Amino acid sequence: MEYYNILNLKPNATREEIKKAYRQKALEHHPDKGGNPDMFRKINNAYNILTNSDFKINLQKCDNSKHIIEIPLNTVYFGDTKRFKIHRQVLCNFCNTTCENCNGTGIIKQSHQISFFQQIFNVVCPRCNKKGIVKGNMNCSSCKDKQYVTETKIIEINIEKGVYDNQVLDIITDWGIQPSNFTQIAGDLYIVCKVLDHPDFRRRGDDLFFTPEITLSQSLVGGNILIPHLSGSYNFDITGFGIIDPNQIYTVIGKGLPSKSSNKYGNLDIQFKIVYPKKTFNQIELQKFKHTLKELNLLSLR
Numbered sequence: 001m002e003y004y005n006i007l008n009l010k011p012n013a014t015r016e017e018i019k020k021a022y023r024q025k026a027l028e029h030h031p032d033k034g035g036n037p038d039m040f041r042k043i044n045n046a047y048n049i050l051t052n053s054d055f056k057i058n059l060q061k062c063d064n065s066k067h068i069i070e071i072p073l074n075t076v077y078f079g080d081t082k083r084f085k086i087h088r089q090v091l092c093n094f095c096n097t098t099c100e101n102c103n104g105t106g107i108i109k110q111s112h113q114i115s116f117f118q119q120i121f122n123v124v125c126p127r128c129n130k131k132g133i134v135k136g137n138m139n140c141s142s143c144k145d146k147q148y149v150t151e152t153k154i155i156e157i158n159i160e161k162g163v164y165d166n167q168v169l170d171i172i173t174d175w176g177i178q179p180s181n182f183t184q185i186a187g188d189l190y191i192v193c194k195v196l197d198h199p200d201f202r203r204r205g206d207d208l209f210f211t212p213e214i215t216l217s218q219s220l221v222g223g224n225i226l227i228p229h230l231s232g233s234y235n236f237d238i239t240g241f242g243i244i245d246p247n248q249i250y251t252v253i254g255k256g257l258p259s260k261s262s263n264k265y266g267n268l269d270i271q272f273k274i275v276y277p278k279k280t281f282n283q284i285e286l287q288k289f290k291h292t293l294k295e296l297n298l299l300s301l302r
């Protein structure tokens, strides 16, 4: 158990041994004597928990929580490192103590005799008003009598290339939901990645899907289209593709996203959207057009 380790104790330590170890450790790590305040807080917390006689049954882990990092699709392509602060409100160990009336649970059992029957009720502890803790000394220099201390930590997260939406990037132990009394232990904080939608590309696994608009003439005779790719925009010549079929997917190998499982890249799938001109042919134009189609053997072909 972590709490026993903090005080250098064996798990079968007696109450007296816990007290003795606590006094020794607290003196050694007291912030007034140049000790680390974080370590001092841990020692106090361990002592409070271990001397709570009910802790083995009642110690409950608070819920975990999520910190979402929103990233653009470009980050999936290139990877990135993010640095940010996280905060938590930690129960002050200098002035809060476990309520002895309810052993820190906030609830006491009350019995009620009705003729031959004895009924047991759970009632809110009147001493701590369900909190499980009582505030000891006033004028607490640690929390300014707020009972909680705000702690901040700087996190650096490495976002690998090919990261998935909703991927857990890291788990920060004890930085989730915080205890409100000493019968609880902090939950963990999950750092989760949310990949934002891109205006041009949709993601399908490691592949990218792109639907550029082309003109009718481009669909027939080809030309250059601009691909605003994540790795940099480039011109893509579609001449030679034949007549473009708007129902077909044209695949460009290796122009998708980096794959997490290999060092390959996915593909870029393109489905063209043909924008037809608003035009009505006059009789002369119509004849010219039919003539050209006939010359190309396209007049009655499917």
Ligand SMILES: [Zn+2]
Pocket: 099, 100, 101, 102, 103, 104, 105, 106, 107, 125, 126, 127, 128, 129, 130, 131, 132, 133
């Ligand atoms: Zn109480």
Ligand SMILES: [Zn+2]
Pocket: 092, 093, 094, 095, 096, 140, 141, 142, 143, 144, 145, 146, 147, 148
């Ligand atoms: Zn305090």
